[in-house]
Amino acid sequence: MQGETSAQKxxxxxxxxxxxxxxxxxxxxxxxxxxxLDFWYGTNxxxxxxxxxxxxxxxxxxxxxSGCGKSTFLRCFNRMHDLQPDTKYQGAITLRPxxxxxxxxxxxxxxxxxxxxxxxxxxxxxxxxxxxxxxxGLRLRGVGNKTELAERVEKAxxxxxxxxxxxxxxxxxxxxxxxxxxxxxxxxxxxxxxPEILLFDEPTSALDPIATAKIEELITELRQxxxxxxxxxxxxxxxxxxxxxxxxYLGELVEVDATSKIFTNPAKKATEDxxxxxxx
Amino acid sequence: MxxxxxxxxxxxxxxxxxxxxxRMHAVEMGGxxxxxxGSAVKALIDRDVRLAELVLSRERMVNDYxxxxxxxxxxxxxxxxxxxxxxxxxxxxARAGLELERVGDESKKIARFAAQIGAASAHDPVVAVxxxxxxxxxxxxxxxxxxxxxxxxxxPALARDVLASDxxxxxxxxxxxxxxxxxxxxxxQFLKATIDTVFALKGLERIGDHAxxxxxxxxxxxxxxxxxxxxxxx
Numbered sequence: 430m431q432g433e434t435s436a437q438k439x440x441x442x443x444x445x446x447x448x449x450x451x452x453x454x455x456x457x458x459x460x461x462x463x464x465x466l467d468f469w470y471g472t473n474x475x476x477x478x479x480x481x482x483x484x485x486x487x488x489x490x491x492x493x494x495s496g497c498g499k500s501t502f503l504r505c506f507n508r509m510h511d512l513q514p515d516t517k518y519q520g521a522i523t524l525r526p527x528x529x530x531x532x533x534x535x536x537x538x539x540x541x542x543x544x545x546x547x548x549x550x551x552x553x554x555x556x557x558x559x560x561x562x563x564x565x566g567l568r569l570r571g572v573g574n575k576t577e578l579a580e581r582v583e584k585a586x587x588x589x590x591x592x593x594x595x596x597x598x599x600x601x602x603x604x605x606x607x608x609x610x611x612x613x614x615x616x617x618x619x620x621x622x623x624p625e626i627l628l629f630d631e632p633t634s635a636l637d638p639i640a641t642a643k644i645e646e647l648i649t650e651l652r653q654x655x656x657x658x659x660x661x662x663x664x665x666x667x668x669x670x671x672x673x674x675x676x677x678y679l680g681e682l683v684e685v686d687a688t689s690k691i692f693t694n695p696a697k698k699a700t701e702d703x704x705x706x707x708x709x
Numbered sequence: 710m711x712x713x714x715x716x717x718x719x720x721x722x723x724x725x726x727x728x729x730x731x732r733m734h735a736v737e738m739g740g741x742x743x744x745x746x747g748s749a750v751k752a753l754i755d756r757d758v759r760l761a762e763l764v765l766s767r768e769r770m771v772n773d774y775x776x777x778x779x780x781x782x783x784x785x786x787x788x789x790x791x792x793x794x795x796x797x798x799x800x801x802x803a804r805a806g807l808e809l810e811r812v813g814d815e816s817k818k819i820a821r822f823a824a825q826i827g828a829a830s831a832h833d834p835v836v837a838v839x840x841x842x843x844x845x846x847x848x849x850x851x852x853x854x855x856x857x858x859x860x861x862x863x864x865p866a867l868a869r870d871v872l873a874s875d876x877x878x879x880x881x882x883x884x885x886x887x888x889x890x891x892x893x894x895x896x897x898q899f900l901k902a903t904i905d906t907v908f909a910l911k912g913l914e915r916i917g918d919h920a921x922x923x924x925x926x927x928x929x930x931x932x933x934x935x936x937x938x939x940x941x942x943x
Binding site for chain 2: 664665668691692693694695700701702704705706707708
């Protein structure tokens with residue numbers, strides 16, 4: 430996945446060597462690769478030389494203390510920073526298979542957001558019906574046929590494990606649902622346009638344990654269809670849902686490895702100190 | 710990675726204190742079973758029935774320590790959800806407790822034999838291998854003491870010392886067995902006592918293995934996966 434693991438301690442070998450070694454350690458071929466990625470908010474150098482491979486159809490968790498840059502990194506994938514003035518990207522996030530650089534100035538952010546879905550911390554459905562929430566992205570993409578729309582909305586709601594709970598309430602306002610249901614409708618909304626990568630930014634921090642368990646179960650199922658990148662402050666959540674865990678600190682990627690390895694025997698002391706609550 | 714004492718430095722003092730308590734109980738249990746081994750063998754060699762009965766009466770304390778370690782480590786895992794070196798430490802302590810409990814069992818068997826063997830005769834198997842029994846007891850107690858200290862101080866070098874000293878105990882066991890075989894070939898009337906003496910010697914040899922297992926847990930606790938170098942695991 431990334432250069433700072435034991436695979437790449439001595440020299441800086443070519444990326445392909447690292448990827449081959451990571452594959453042996455259980456990583457699928459890459460869906461996206463961040464290479465020498467730097468990011469600035471004005472003069473604040475928020476991401477420093479991030480090199481990370483996101484394996485396809487697997488879940489990669491980003492952990493680290495507040496302000497370490499994990500959400501900033503996540504938001505680079507769908508160009509959310511473009512909505513803020515005075516921000517700057519340098520380096521590349523290459524999306525396979527067509528090798529488009531997601532943060533390249535030549536790349537249209539709207540196109541990027543069509544391919545990369547995002548689910549936020551707080552459930553944020555549109556003030557519309559459940560059906561319209563999920564159909565919204567499809568309509569934007571020009572799907573006008575009512576039958577096709579209904580089929581794809583149902584598919585997305587089933588994919589987000591919420592269909593059975595809302596099938597009789599499709600024309601009710603999404604805002605009338607519970608927090609956990611709203612979050613799953615938001616996941617359905619993101620899934621409807623069939624993204625290649627789904628980004629989760631603390632998706633359960635506003636939910637109770639049962640709703641959290643449902644979302645976590647859903648993330649585990651989703652990896653069969655989509656590549657997942659998740660930011661979480663909940664160590665146990667990262668341990669439960671992810672295949673790989675990356676630890677970030679002060680804008681740098683400190684360590685990335687198989688989640689089972691990170692949580693039993695991390696290579697870096699900084700990682701161990703953080704996950705065992707010895708920071709600060 | 711830099712090796713640090715695994716019980717300290719957490720933001721949560723509850724976590725520090727829970728780990729300190731867990732380790733302290735394991736070390737106390739270690740002290741008790743070390744004394745059990747020494748006393749059981751002394752009782753056998755000296756034909757001291759009262760000492761043997763003392764060992765037998767303290768077996769319950771050993772089991773209580775084990776049950777407490779088991780319960781406290783499980784509670785810690787459930788409440789604190791430890792990871793990385795915290796998790797390795799809790800596992801090491803719980804497994805060390807199990808090993809020490811088995812050391813207690815071996816001591817109990819030796820003490821039971823000591824309580825039943827009766828008065829010494831000039832020619833009995835225990836007298837025939839008394840020197841080997843004493844030496845094996847000293848070796849196994851030294852290994853145990855080092856293993857428990859390694860756990861207490863999170864010291865991998867001490868743990869490796871324990872692994873290295875097991876061979877001497879095995880050699881001493883083989884020598885004692887040969888002595889007993891010669892003994893029984895000369896005189897069949899002590900057959901049952903000879904078999905019991907073989908079990909006592911085997912018990913001491915097993916105690917060395919348990920000390921080794923504790924040492925391996927310490928290595929895993931401090932250094933993680935791959936801590937054991939080729940040839941160390943046995």
